Amino acid sequence: MPPSPAVWCRGLTKRFGRFTAVAGLTFEVEQGEVFGFLGPNGAGKSTTIRMLCGLLLPSEGAGEVAGLDVVRQAEAIKSRIGYMSQRFSLYGTLTVQENLEFYGGVYGLEGSALVRRIGAVMERLDLGHVRPHLARTLSAGIRQRLALGCAILHEPRILFLDEPTSGVDPLTRRRFFELIGDLRAQGVTVFVTTHVMDEAELCTRVALIRRRLIALGTPSELKRRVGGSFFRVRADHPGPAFEALQQRPDVADVSLVGGALHVRLRDSSADPKRWATELPEAGITDVEPAEPTIESVFLALMDPADEDEAW
Ligand SMILES: Nc1ncnc2c1ncn2[C@@H]1O[C@H](COP(=O)(O)OP(=O)(O)O)[C@@H](O)[C@H]1O
Numbered sequence: 001m002p003p004s005p006a007v008w009c010r011g012l013t014k015r016f017g018r019f020t021a022v023a024g025l026t027f028e029v030e031q032g033e034v035f036g037f038l039g040p041n042g043a044g045k046s047t048t049i050r051m052l053c054g055l056l057l058p059s060e061g062a063g064e065v066a067g068l069d070v071v072r073q074a075e076a077i078k079s080r081i082g083y084m085s086q087r088f089s090l091y092g093t094l095t096v097q098e099n100l101e102f103y104g105g106v107y108g109l110e111g112s113a114l115v116r117r118i119g120a121v122m123e124r125l126d127l128g129h130v131r132p133h134l135a136r137t138l139s140a141g142i143r144q145r146l147a148l149g150c151a152i153l154h155e156p157r158i159l160f161l162d163e164p165t166s167g168v169d170p171l172t173r174r175r176f177f178e179l180i181g182d183l184r185a186q187g188v189t190v191f192v193t194t195h196v197m198d199e200a201e202l203c204t205r206v207a208l209i210r211r212r213l214i215a216l217g218t219p220s221e222l223k224r225r226v227g228g229s230f231f232r233v234r235a236d237h238p239g240p241a242f243e244a245l246q247q248r249p250d251v252a253d254v255s256l257v258g259g260a261l262h263v264r265l266r267d268s269s270a271d272p273k274r275w276a277t278e279l280p281e282a283g284i285t286d287v288e289p290a291e292p293t294i295e296s297v298f299l300a301l302m303d304p305a306d307e308d309e310a311w
């Protein structure tokens with residue numbers, strides 16, 4: 001028999017009054033995955049995570065986390081998993097050490113087990129040098145590591161991280177994903193939400209969400225799914241270039257990736273080499289064929305009728 005999934009849900013739905021925030025989600029997360037949950041602000045990522053973590057009851061649908069039912073065993077789920085909320089719930093007036101002691105207590109750790117786990121987390125996340133510092137004085141990157149430390153003290157097998165890298169610089173984000181990789185190497189399943197497209201590339205599989213499930217697959221499967229050809233455009237004036245390209249009839253969509261513009265053609269008869277001369281105001285310096293990015297996949301698969309939320 002294959003191992004049971006770490007997470008599964010079927011028709012998972014959440015309504016707030018008459019507003020449906022999450023509509024009929026069905027998916028499975030295998031043990032040991034780094035499962036990326038990707039969508040714009042307001043897409044329902046946090047609401048879904050909170051239902052899976054036993055913090056919010058679904059309006060409809062079913063699901064299990066670590067073999068526990070999200071409706072009937074919500075309390076038991078909380079102690080089996082690690083959860084890092086979008087607004088990290090650290091105590092600013094407590095020190096790093098005291099925050100770890102507090103969360104250890106919440107998860108039922110005490111005495112020598114607590115001391116041992118705090119030592120291990122401090123070492124793994126490189127927090128020893130800030131042990132006596134108040135949490136509110138820490139940099140965003142260190143605060144993020146402390147929040148992760150609080151979530152893994154009790155050695156959960158499944159970890160839910162809700163936009164853990166928001167507000168930190170790209171290098172710190174990359175390092176954070178290395179820590180996620182270390183946890184995965186130890187067999188921990190990681191469910192991570194983000195609206196940062198390039199983080200999706202670091203996940204084993206990605207679900208694209210906008211209230212409902214738009215697509216699910218490995219990053220390369222998702223990229224193969226969108227048709228059309230893609231070009232990377234470099235320009236001296238990326239802002240005007242972005243607008244000029246977006247308005248062209250031969251262009252399906254444009255996104256900004258790492259300083260370059262990423263363009264999907266609407267029809268393959270277009271000739272992107274001519275853009276530099278046709279759009280002098282854009283200061284285009286280079287156009288070359290490119291691989292699709294996760295962001296272009298999202299733009300291609302999204303229903304244009306729901307294009308109301310901002311990234
Ligand atoms: N407790 C609530 N009451 C009413 N609406 C809510 C509540 N929580 C979230 N929402 C709404 O549900 C939608 C999805 O929110 P959320 O899950 O936080 O999205 P995301 O995490 O993807 O940004 C948003 O429109 C949000 O305003």
Ligand SMILES: [Mg+2]
Binds near residue numbers: 045
């Ligand atoms: Mg959120």
